[in-house]
Amino acid sequence: MPVLVRIPTPLRAVTKGAGEVQAKGETVALLLDDLERQYPGLRERLVEQSGEVRRFINIYVNEEDIRFLQGNKTALKEGDQVSIVPAIAGG
């Protein structure tokens, strides 16, 4: 059950320039594990040593912030789209 993952510019050095990649996982946490298998070094950019998603990173499943869902335990199904988006300022 592949899921489409959108990769922001600062991470594309790790994904060999790809802005969109396919990955697998029943949950967001497992998806991050799969991304790490495909692109070694990617996980540590996104996740603290404690396993929490870094403070300045937002992960969205189908345009919904996972903090409004079940965090990195949020379930994924085929066809879902995941966006990794750095925090941005504004007003």
Place this chain on the structure above:
Amino acid sequence: MVKLKGLKCRECGRKYPSSPAHICEFCFGPLEVDYDYEALRGVITRASIAAGPPSIWRYKDLLPIEGDVAVGHHVGFTPLIRSQNLAEELGVTELYIKNDSVCHPTWSFKDRVVSVAVTKAKEFGFDTVACASTGNLANSVAAHAAEARLKSYIFIPADLEQGKVLGTLVYHPTLVAVEGTYDEVNRLCSEVSDKYRWAFVNINIRPYYAEGSKTYGYEILEQLGWRAPGHIVVPCAGGSLITKIWKAIRECTALGLLERAATKMHAAQALGCGPIVTMVKNDTDVLTPVRPNTIAKSLAIGNPADGYYAYRSVKDSGGYGEHATDEEIVEGMLLLARAEGIFTETAGGVTVAVTKKLIEAGVIPRDESVVICITGNGLKTPDVLLERLETHVKIRPSLSAFDRALAELKSQSTQ
């Protein structure tokens, strides 16, 4: 003078050359402008600043601009007003109003950040500027892009106040109304900015843009005679302004412009969107995003990017924060107008309401100096007052009709 060393990650300290980049490739922390403070010490003095123009550019040595100023030559240096009436109403002895509701040219503090951002975008050679906005930023980016003769793309939530929509469209940008909250507009813009090579003032130009907010702090300090006030109450949306005012105070202390900085920074937010104040109240540095539901749309950011740093500014300075309900926000707007003759937007209502609460709770002692930050103009958000205000007297053009109406008004007021 070479004052810019480049960019530096606020989290891991990794250094980058000056470029249109905003996050660290290694830890995703925000990048910040890195100045050569050693070179600036002794060069920037109270006298050198006083000799500058009456605008934010009197602090140009502390801004990330290397060439000439491109736009916004008249931005900033807004009045710092010693309040008598509001001070009396709130029961404090020394109250000042920093009034950016009259900032040139689009009547909000955003002109400060945008004039820096658009000047920097020109330095980088962009032909298009863009932003995601809750309204004030939209107005300012569209205006300064017009002045700079750059193309502009402005993204806003589709339910924005009409005043802010018209106040953007008039400058002839491409306005994109997005059906969603500001946070959703922001997420979209983050992906748009990855695809199109534009200067997004609040994304890839953010490290430079955000520095413009420091001038709000410098002005407070200079206009107080280079004295730091006891308290500053700041409305918070993305959390950048309060962070940068606090930075301005620390910079001025380090550069010897201020003798002693003992200012407590207080965060003001709406109850319907107050994630930063919630962090302060719960004493946690973990931000929990919220779905905004408040009339203070310019503060309606449920996932503030600088929430963590805003929290740190409050904690490090020994300040606090408070939420204001929609009713209290309107009361705050009306109080400032009635007492001082200043018409501010909903965000200013939040600041006044929160200041009142902090004074009543004893967080701000009545005998200590307080500055309140009024950052936007009420004529942009008149909608919230429509039901609260009505014409007092409507008569035919005759003296007898007026006499009758006046007698009736007097009898009403004595009842």
